[in-house]
Amino acid sequence: MSATEGFSTCALPNNNPDCILLGHGSGGRLTSELIRHIFLPIFGGDELAKLEDQATLPAPSPGTRLAFTTDSFVVKPIFFRGGDIGRLAVCGTVNDLAVGGAIPKYLSVAFILEEGLAITDLTRIVKSMKLTCDEVGITIVTGDTKVVDRGKGDQIFITTTGIGEVPAGVNLSIHSAKPGDRILISGTIGDHGVAILSEREGLQFETELQSDVAPLHDLAQLIIRECPDVRCMRDPTRGGVSGVLHELSEASKVSVRLDEASLPFRDEVRAACEMLGLDPIYVANEGKLIAVVPATDAERVLTAVRSHPNGRNAAIIGEVRAERRGMVTIRSRIGTERIVPQLTGEQLPRIC
C-alpha cells in the first residue's frame, strides 16, 4: 500500500469507480489515475506527458506577436445535437484567437467536475476535445482538475486558455471600421442558441437543427489572405450578432445598418424564434464569424468564404455608416428603418 492510499480519508467504493468522486480532486491516487488513464492517453502530446507544473514553450518567431485569450464554458445539456461542452470549449478559445488573425498554437484546459459525473461522460468529452484540437492543429500543453461536492456544480465546467501567433503585418481591431465598409457573416444566424434551447427541460421541441459549433481558424485565415485590408473579425457568441455590432459601432465611432432581407437564417431558427418570442440576432452562434471589409473587397471575400465548407451560407448583411454614431439600425423588409437595441438581460420568452 502506498503512502497516498494510507492517508486517504475518502471512502472509495471500489478501485475503478464509474463516476467522479471527491477523491478525484484530492491530488492523490485517484487524481493521478484520472490523469494517467484519461487525460494523458487521450490528449497525448510530449509537453503534457512531462507532467511538469508548467508547460515550457518555444519563443515566437521574430516579427510575430502572441495572441492570448481565455474563456469558461458552462452549458446545459452538456451533450447536444451538433456538439458537446468539450468541442465548445476548444472552439470557443480557438475562435477568439482566430478572429484576431492568430494561428492557434497551444491550449490549457481546466476542469471543474461535479462529484457523480459519469466517467464515461468525462471520457466522451475529453475525446471530443482531442478530435477538435486535431482538426485545428492546436496542442493541449497543460491542465488542471478540481472536483466539487454533488449539487455544487452542474456536471462539468471547462476553462480553456489559448495562445496563438499573429503573423507580421496582420493588425485587426474593433476600432478600425470605416464608413462604407461592408459587414459579412459566414453563415446562418442563431443555430447554436436555438439548438441548445430546443433540448432544455420544459422547452423541448422537435427539430433537426444542430449547433453550429466549429473552429474558424482556416476561414479567418482565408479572409485575411483574400483581403489583407480586412478591418476586424469577431465571432458572435453570447449577445449574438447584435452584441458584436454594438461593440463595433461604439469602438469605431460609426453606426451599422443591417438589411433584414439579407440576414441568413435557417427556417427552423426563424420558426422557433417566432414561436418563442425571441429575436435570433441576439441568439448565440459558436461557428460563425463576422468580418468588416472595405466595400470594394466585399463581393470577392464573399465568394471566397462561400467556397469554404463552413461558409456556404455567408452573406453581406449590412454596411458601416458615419451618421448616428454608436447605433445599430435595421432596414425592414417593408422598407422602414428602426434601431436594434442592446439587450439588457437575458431574452425572456413572451407570453403570446
Next chain:
Amino acid sequence: MKFLDEYRDGHAARQLAAAIKKATTRPWVLMEVCGGQTHSIVKFGIDDLLPPGVELVHGPGCPVCVTPLEMLDKAHAIARREDVIFCSFGDMLRVPGSNGDLLQIKSQGGDVRVVYSPLDAMQLAAKFPHKKVVFFAIGFETTAPANAMAVKLAHQRKLSNFFALVSHVLVPPAITAILKSPNNRVQGFLGPGHVCTVVGYEEYEPLAERFHVPIVVTGFEPLDLLEGILLCVRQLEVGTATVENPYSRVVQRIGNPAAKALIQDVFEVCDRKWRGIGEIPMSGYRLTEKYRAHDAERFFEVDMIQTVESAVCISGEILRGNRKPTDCPAFGKECTPRSPLGATMVSSEGACAAYHAYGRAEMLEIGVPQ
C-alpha cells in the same frame, strides 16, 4: 418561410400603405387593442408607412402590463415560500412588484420556473407531490383555454398540490371602459386577432353598434395590420360601424367552441383590477366553485395583500389611448425596461417597452421624426 414571408412582403405593404393614403381624407385615431400588435407595429415601423392623418394609439391588451401590482405582490409572497414551486410565463419574471421581481426571488433561493405551457406546471405537481406547485395564470381570453385545461386536468387527476394564481382579464369590458371615458379619442379599433380566435367576435358586434365604432379583427404580421387599418379607415370615411374579419385564415365568428366550453367550465366572470386603469366591473375570470380548491389566492391566504400603485407614471392614460409613451417625461430616463415605473414599460409587449426596445427613446433624443 411559409405563412410568414407572404405577410411581410415589402411590395404588398407599400401597395396597402398607398391604398390607406388614398382612402384617408380626414384625421382618424385608431387603437390596436393587443400588445402583440403594438410590438409588430413598432418592430416593423408600420406607423412610418401611414399618412400623417392616421394615428395609431396603443391599447390595454398586454396581459403582463395590466396585471396589478397587488397581484404581483401576492405572487411574490407565494414564490418566496420554501414549500412552493412557482411557475410563470417568461416575461412575468422581470416585472417588479413592491419589493423586487421573480428573478430576484429565484436568486435568493425561491424555486421559480419558466414554463411555456401551464400543462408543464401541472406535470410538475404530479412529479413533486410534496411540493405545492403554483402557476401564475395571467392573460386575456387567448391563454384562458390552456390555463383552464391545466386546472381541469389537475382536478381530474386529484393533484391537490396544484394551484393557479388567476389574474385573467377580458377585452370587451376594457374596450367599453375606453369608449365610455369622457376624454376618449379612439374612433376605430383593430380587434385582437388571437383573442377572437378563441372567443369569436360575436361579442364585439353590440359594441360596434352601441358606440358606433368600426372594429376590424386584425392579425399580427405587417400585411395583416395594414389591411386592418385600411378597412377601419374605409369604414370611418363612409360612416359605417360594423365588425369586419379580414383575419379569417385564423378567426371564425363563433370562435373555438371547445375552448369556450372549457373556459366556461373552469372560469366565471368577476370584477378585476387593471394596472394603470383601476377596477373594471366584470372584466376578468376567477375559478368557478367546482375548482376553488386549486385557487392559490385562497389557499395561501394572500387576499389581504393590498398595494397602491405609484402615481407618477402616465401608463393609465397610455392604456386608454389618451397619451403616447414619448409624452411621458420619465420615458427612457427614470423609467426603462430595467427599472420600469409602470404598466406599459414592464413587459416587452407594453407600449412603452416596445417604443424603448425599438429605439424610439434614442430617436427622440437625436431628433428623428416619430
